[in-house]
Amino acid sequence: xxxxxxxxxxxxxxxxxxxxxxxxxxxxxxxxxxxxxxxxxxxxxxxxxxxxxxxxxxxxxxxxxxxxxxxxxxxxxxxxxxxxxxxxxxxxxxxxxxxxxxxxxxxxxxxxxxxxxxxxxxxxxxxxxxxxxxxxxxxxxxxxxxxxxxxxxxxxxxxxxxxxxxxxxxxxxxxxxxxxxxxxxxxxxxxxxxxxxxxxxxxxxxxxxxxxxxxxxxxxxxxxxxxxxxxxxxxxxxxxxxxxxxxxxxxxxxxxxxxxxxxxxxxxxxx
Numbered sequence: 139x140x141x142x143x144x145x146x147x148x149x150x151x152x153x154x155x156x157x158x159x160x161x162x163x164x165x166x167x168x169x170x171x172x173x174x175x176x177x178x179x180x181x182x183x184x185x186x187x188x189x190x191x192x193x194x195x196x197x198x199x200x201x202x203x204x205x206x207x208x209x210x211x212x213x214x215x216x217x218x219x220x221x222x223x224x225x226x227x228x229x230x231x232x233x234x235x236x237x238x239x240x241x242x243x244x245x246x247x248x249x250x251x252x253x254x255x256x257x258x259x260x261x262x263x264x265x266x267x268x269x270x271x272x273x274x275x276x277x278x279x280x281x282x283x284x285x286x287x288x289x290x291x292x293x294x295x296x297x298x299x300x301x302x303x304x305x306x307x308x309x310x311x312x313x314x315x316x317x318x319x320x321x322x323x324x325x326x327x328x329x330x331x332x333x334x335x336x337x338x339x340x341x342x343x344x345x346x347x348x349x350x351x352x353x354x355x356x357x358x359x360x361x362x363x364x365x366x367x368x369x370x371x372x373x374x375x376x377x378x379x380x381x382x383x384x385x386x387x388x389x390x391x392x393x394x395x396x397x398x399x400x401x402x403x404x405x406x407x408x409x
Contacts, residue, residue: 144184167197172212189216271325306355
């Protein structure tokens, strides 16, 4: 079940607790966040009651953890709440070099014999003027007032999404923010990153290459897919957590075909 489904339908969490399920597996567990002094984000609140049953919980992630040390220990609280009470001073625990409980494990590159070498190629930005609309959108978002912790978190989320794409920002905008939505769409239309992708896409297709494009939000994926179709006349596959299991299998199968989903497979990372 997609985490978004569990968040959107709280009754499912209640039913899972009532059924006293034996095993819960959470992929992309780094998305479960509970800042210090906070009740937890919506994903955390959807998962925590099920984890609280005290049965079997498996948290998986292949993404480097971006939060501070508190975020990591908050995940351990889901697994071993008795060992990590709310009043636990995590920094003090680290300074004492207390070992982690045996419920944690990790796989490093060395453990699997390393990974193929990676070659980073910088992308030369287009003329500075092409960034004008994106920068103007950022200025508007940063100048918005935020007088309390909730509004500050919302403001940060808007800024992150606005820097990513106007499409992902648009998903948060209210109906009376049509002017801001129009600016977000204009920023996408002039985004030099998208222009670069469209130019390179044709060369990728001619070379018969399979390409992965990672994006943080599903709305960005849909925007890019539309751009590939309309501007580059190229078909793409899309993969994100909101797809059904059957649809995911179809998308993967299409991507594996020699002539399937060229040139790009768009993969959603965060939800």
